[in-house]
Amino acid sequence: MQSSKLSQLIGELYRHAHQADGWMAFFAMLETEIPSRSTTLMFEDIQTHDTDIVLSRHLNNDELQVYGEHYIHTDLWAGAMADLPLFQFHSSEVVLDRQLLSSEFYADYTKPLDIRYACGAYIENPKIGQAFRVTIQRGHQHNPFSREELQTLNLFVPHLQNALAIYKRNIALESLQRGFDSISNIIDSAAYLLRPDMSIVSQNALAEELLQQDIACIAAGKLSFRSHKLRNTIAQLMNSLQEFTHNRATSCRNYARMEQYQISIEPHLLPSLVPGAQELGALLQIKNSDTNVNIDLAGLEILYGLTNTEAGVTRLLCKGLVVKEISEAMGVKESTIRSHLKAVYAKLDVCSQPELLSKIMASLARTQADVV
Known part of the structure; x- marks a missing residue:
């Protein structure tokens, strides 16, 4: 040549x-x-x-x-x-x-x-x-x-x-940009992309609003929250997220509901400039509980084999009500509601309300994705 x-x-x-x-x-x-x-x-x-x-x-x-x-x-x-x-x-x-x-x-x-x-x-x-x-x-x-x-x-x-x-x-630059865009494009909830130690990698506009409103804060470079209950709930979700390993193929999302917020956290690969050296972090989303949760009673009955009453209790629990409020809404004793919940736990193979909420919300998310 x-x-x-x-x-x-x-x-x-x-x-x-x-x-x-x-x-x-x-x-x-x-x-x-x-x-x-x-x-x-x-x-x-x-x-x-x-x-x-x-x-x-x-x-x-x-x-x-x-x-x-x-x-x-x-x-x-x-x-x-x-x-x-x-x-x-x-x-x-x-x-x-x-x-x-x-x-x-x-x-x-x-x-x-x-x-x-x-x-x-x-x-x-x-x-x-x-x-x-x-x-x-x-x-x-x-x-x-x-x-x-x-x-x-x-x-x-x-x-x-x-x-x-x-x-x-x-x-790598394109991947980095896509990683940041995936957070900024979330418009229905405050979204934080976090390292396992809770340090912030990226956040969207609604997340910045929580910081400005002093609901969220940054302490020692890490995300935290003024509310003791909110801070502990998110910490528990973070600790229970077992996918902070090298098993990146595993997909899992944990949910929790509080009086004011619906919270979800899931594994997420952090943007990196070094191909093949991405760190596994977490995507935390906090949504106002005023947003209606469309949980169909018949769907719960069919999906999990619940009775109509058990499905009704489960639906109210997912809407953020506590046992006392559910008993008042249904006009029965609190002990009756607890008995229904015990049956629901057994049918869904869970041991606690957070596990129950995570399983129901994950099923709801999959169903909505299938519809879309």
């Missing part, structure tokens, strides 16, 4: 490194100089074999998904490349041709896609457990990648590393 063309390609890579379209344009230009069928930029977790196809030319989403779900486990070419020197391009010829042609990977995946030869480079270190890999594929009508072509591609490796750092930082 002429030095002028090489400089042009490197310039194109840096010019648009922060955009996916820029990488695609660079790959398109590269493929005219080093003929190929497709180019893929892939993130890999070496230990779990989880993949994230960041960019790809010519392979559609279904083809990439099939690879990530199954064929990465049979990709003997990628497995062999992981043991070769890093930060330089290697040809798929490192795998014996007869071994490739007799493999499930070739017969069921690459052959139907007209992928016969490949070359690739790890541009981040797979030995630390995670890596980015650039792979360039050729079809059956092509020849294997030559030594000269690999040497030319190796000239791009340091620039690919630099451009990838730019691209990843831009992705």
